[in-house]
Amino acid sequence: MACMRRPDLPPPPPFSDDWALFLDVDGTLLDFADAPHRVHVDPDMLEALDVLHRRLDGALALVSGRSLEQLDHLFAPLRLPAAGLHGLEHRGDGPAAKPPTPLRTLRGEARTVALRHPGAVVEDKGATIALHWRGNPDAEPAMRALAEAAIAWLPGYSLQPGDHVLELRPKGANKGAAVARMLDEAPFAGRTPVFVGDDHTDEHGFEAVLAHGGIAVLVGDRQPSCARHGLASPAEVRSWLVEAAQP
Ligand SMILES: [Mg+2]
Incomplete structure (x- = not known):
């Protein structure tokens, strides 16, 4: 897939209720902190995620390098569909193997x-x-x-x-494989997949959604990227979600 230097990516198209929305966490929903446990979770964003999760009939998932346990702690009281550890952990599977x-x-x-x-x-x-x-x-x-x-x-x-x-x-576990797996299952299957992420690891997610006719949204200005849409910062992602969640 051609992944280009695109300095000015257009914003994502208007939010649609037929999307399956996949969201990276750090650097996408949350601003980076000087240590991973010091991040701030914006309550307005949590509320918006809750509304959008219901509006998409459940097809909103976190796809993160963090563990599911950390994600559930950060996003409490929400317990969103999620793939953790870059796709090594899926909600409903047993715990990941013991470290070597x-x-x-x-x-x-x-x-x-x-x-x-x-x-x-x-x-x-x-x-x-x-x-x-x-x-x-x-x-x-x-x-x-x-x-x-x-x-x-x-x-x-x-x-x-x-x-x-x-x-x-x-090896083998990556965000693209995690997205592809979810897109085979309800409630994600049959929807237009949208992946929003900032980091190198999110390129796998971008490729997976683009292969399904979906929309890849890069947060920030990292280059090169396969994404064809962009949002400037986590603050812009949060505003986008909050606005989309308005009735
Ligand atoms: Mg990230």
């Missing part, structure tokens, strides 16, 4: 690096681990070196770069 030993070793080593670089964060999600340096960019070389060394001992895992983060996660 080299991943647990990496977790310990990365925590030592984080102690030496206050502001860096090791996010242990069970079957995946994310090393964040947004809160202390000086930690990047050490975090990167650890992850690159560990990957050699983790067959079946891949290194996923993100925005000030490097994540180790099982």
